[in-house]
Amino acid sequence: MNNFLNILLCAPRGFCAGVDRAVDIVEKSLKKYGKPVYVRHEIVHNKHVVQTLEKKGVIFVDELNEISDKTRPVIFSAHGVPKKVYQEANLTNLQFIDATCPLVSKVHREAELLNKQDYQIILIGHRNHPEVIGTMGQIPNEDVTLIEEIKDIDRIKLKKKKIAYITQTTLSVDDTKNIIDALKTKFPKIKAPIKSDICYATTNRQTAVKNIAAKCDIFFIVGSRQSSNSKRLVEVAKKNGSKQSFLVHQEFELPKETIQNAKCIGVTSGASAPDILVDDLIKNIAKIRDIKIKEVEIVKENVEFKLPKELR
Structure with missing residues (x-):
């Protein structure tokens, strides 16, 4: 057998x-x-x-x-x-x-430009996340309102003639779309970024999880408990059919009994998790069961960003 x-x-x-x-x-x-x-x-x-x-x-x-x-x-x-x-x-x-x-810097520039053009700015993001603190810190506090979920839209009061939204780069694509749709319903003339602020890597990793989640009894996402994009991957796996999904961080213990009873496991990692941690996870699973690995690629990434001039 x-x-x-x-x-x-x-x-x-x-x-x-x-x-x-x-x-x-x-x-x-x-x-x-x-x-x-x-x-x-x-x-x-x-x-x-x-x-x-x-x-x-x-x-x-x-x-x-x-x-x-x-x-x-x-x-x-x-x-x-x-x-x-x-x-x-x-x-x-x-x-x-x-x-x-550079993709976070792009959002910073958007915030500054919108502020100069006298827009009231809505930032969709997670309170106290360093990226959100950085983005909000590009413009005066009174000119930006942070919202985290749809219900927060009710407390937005128009102070200016023009309104626009920007987002954190590491959000759930689907959840953010729902918030944006609700914003557009309340403020039909709200200005959107020319291109989505959610970065290519966040989008690709979420799409890759969606692609296989329903086939998986368990989904392991390697990443830190502080990592926004890793935590979103756990949510995406759950919402798209994986029976269980876990964030695999340094203190995480593998659920051996669950692995013993599984037929298929999905594995991915957040954008700040090195490959060595994925390799370690797979080695540890292999100590519990004989495994067969299949890589499921949805898109090739070939994005590179230049180093600052002082280090080139």
């Missing part, structure tokens, strides 16, 4: 171009400037990545005033920072290197 456990491995998965660029910026800064190099906030939301960089001589800080040696460079994380952080760095003569994802 064939008792193999089938593993469907999503592609694309793992590091996106923005994360690749951010990690590369840190690695190249260590080579160019030596250690220590400071990074404000986690460069990306993944403990394995952060701990690996710490071993190489990176010091992570929450705020710039925690930097003890002001002669050393500091890198701003891929999530982006408010304008006041750039201003603080300039005032204290800190050398900084900006690892903000």
Whole structure:
């Protein structure tokens, strides 16, 4: 009797171009400037990545005033920072290197332009997420309203003649569409971004999960508990037919009994999770069951972002 456990491995998965660029910026800064190099906030939301960089001589800080040696460079994380952080760095003569994802920077520019054009701005995103804090910090607080779900639309009061929306880059595509549809119902003339603010990697990883979720008894998503895009993948798997879905982080214990009873498992990883963590997960599943792996690719990704000029 064939008792193999089938593993469907999503592609694309793992590091996106923005994360690749951010990690590369840190690695190249260590080579160019030596250690220590400071990074404000986690460069990306993944403990394995952060701990690996710490071993190489990176010091992570929450705020710039925690930097003890002001002669050393500091890198701003891929999530982006408010304008006041750039201003603080300039005032204290800190050398900084900006690892903000170019697709997040695009949203920052949209916010600034809309503000100059006197639009009331609605930002769809998750409160307290570093990316949202960075985007809101590009313009005066009174000119932007954060909404997280459809019910928040009821409290929006028009203060200006024109209204527009922008979004966090790592949201659920489907949930965000529902919010946007509700916004358009209440504000028919609301201005949309020329191109969706949800990034290509978030969209592709969610589509890949949707493609196989209904075939899976279990779906494992490798990613950090702080990672917005990884948590959205867990939700997408559940909503699209996977019987169970789990976020696989450093403290996660594999549900052995559930794996013993499964016929098919889906596996993917968030945009800030390195491939080595997916490899480790599959090795651990293989200790429980004999496995057959099939990669299911929905699209090839070939996006690359240039490094900042000081590191080229």
